Amino acid sequence: MIAPLTMWDADATLGGRKVLDGADVQVEYGQLVALVGPNGAGKSSLIKAFAGLLALDGGVARLNGDDVTTLSPRERARRVTYLPQERRIAWNLPAVEVAALGAPFLSGAEALARAHAALAEVGVAHLADRGVAEMSGGERARVLLARALTNETPLLLADEPIAGLDPDAQRLVLERLRARADDGSAVLVSLHDLTLAAAFADGVAVMDQGHVVAQASPMEALEPEVLRQVFGLDGQWIEGPNGPLLAARRAQ
Numbered sequence: 001m002i003a004p005l006t007m008w009d010a011d012a013t014l015g016g017r018k019v020l021d022g023a024d025v026q027v028e029y030g031q032l033v034a035l036v037g038p039n040g041a042g043k044s045s046l047i048k049a050f051a052g053l054l055a056l057d058g059g060v061a062r063l064n065g066d067d068v069t070t071l072s073p074r075e076r077a078r079r080v081t082y083l084p085q086e087r088r089i090a091w092n093l094p095a096v097e098v099a100a101l102g103a104p105f106l107s108g109a110e111a112l113a114r115a116h117a118a119l120a121e122v123g124v125a126h127l128a129d130r131g132v133a134e135m136s137g138g139e140r141a142r143v144l145l146a147r148a149l150t151n152e153t154p155l156l157l158a159d160e161p162i163a164g165l166d167p168d169a170q171r172l173v174l175e176r177l178r179a180r181a182d183d184g185s186a187v188l189v190s191l192h193d194l195t196l197a198a199a200f201a202d203g204v205a206v207m208d209q210g211h212v213v214a215q216a217s218p219m220e221a222l223e224p225e226v227l228r229q230v231f232g233l234d235g236q237w238i239e240g241p242n243g244p245l246l247a248a249r250r251a252q
């Protein structure tokens with residue numbers, strides 16, 4: 001059986017630039033994989049390819065065994081949730097109505113009930129009736145995460161879901177995504193914080209220049225040579241009271 005999220009030897013080009021270059025990644029049910037790498041490494045491109053939003057020049061992105069490009073938009077929406085990095089919301093709708101958009105296959109009442117539950121799950125139940133244009137960036141990010149959680153698909157893609165959130169909210173969001181994986185979903189999340197990646201993920205996929213240079217357990221994938229080559233860091237992992245901590249400085 002191939003993993004429900006499987007990308008194999010993917011190549012893609014944007015504006016004449018190679019953004020994916022032989023990228024391979026797999027995420028199993030029950031697994032949360034953190035996709036890490038420097039700015040411009042290709043993390044968003046890889047996630048978009050899984051969502052069927054970036055055409056591949058070569059290789060394949062499969063959702064539950066099927067090439068994503070062969071699936072109708074409706075079938076993709078049934079299989080996978082995609083939380084984009086972009087957080088603009090065009091309409092100033094109440095948060096609960098935005099979150100309910102994440103459940104297009106439920107009745108209106110059921111979708112609203114799910115949306116209320118998802119807003120509570122990410123700590124913004126009190127904002128349910130507030131227009132999303134009247135929120136801070138971090139509050140809006142939580143509403144968008146709630147929209148993603150409202151949709152109970154077996155596959156979940158989240159592109160930098162904790163960027164711009166306060167430290168407590170970052171952990172809350174990762175706890176919710178972790179819970180999704182523990183409930184049986186396959187979850188792929190791009191992150192910049194390597195310590196949080198190590199704390200919450202079962203596996204880490206390290207991207208550099210459009211290629212996944214390592215996918216393994218966090219400590220194996222983020223070993224000192226990878227930290228140096230890919231991130232330009234002199235780093236080592238130390239055991240902290242709540243898990244591994246990365247002690248690093250820029251490599252000279």
Ligand SMILES: Nc1ncnc2c1ncn2[C@@H]1O[C@H](COP(=O)(O)OP(=O)(O)OP(=O)(O)O)[C@@H](O)[C@H]1O
Pocket residue numbers: 014015016017018019037038039040041042043044045046
């Ligand atoms: N629309 C576009 N046209 C041309 N090049 C693009 C476009 N979008 C992204 N790129 C380039 O593709 C490469 C990969 O970008 P991508 O957004 O996938 O990286 P990323 O790892 O998600 O980066 P970040 O951590 O900064 O979000 C980068 O070199 C970027 O400049």
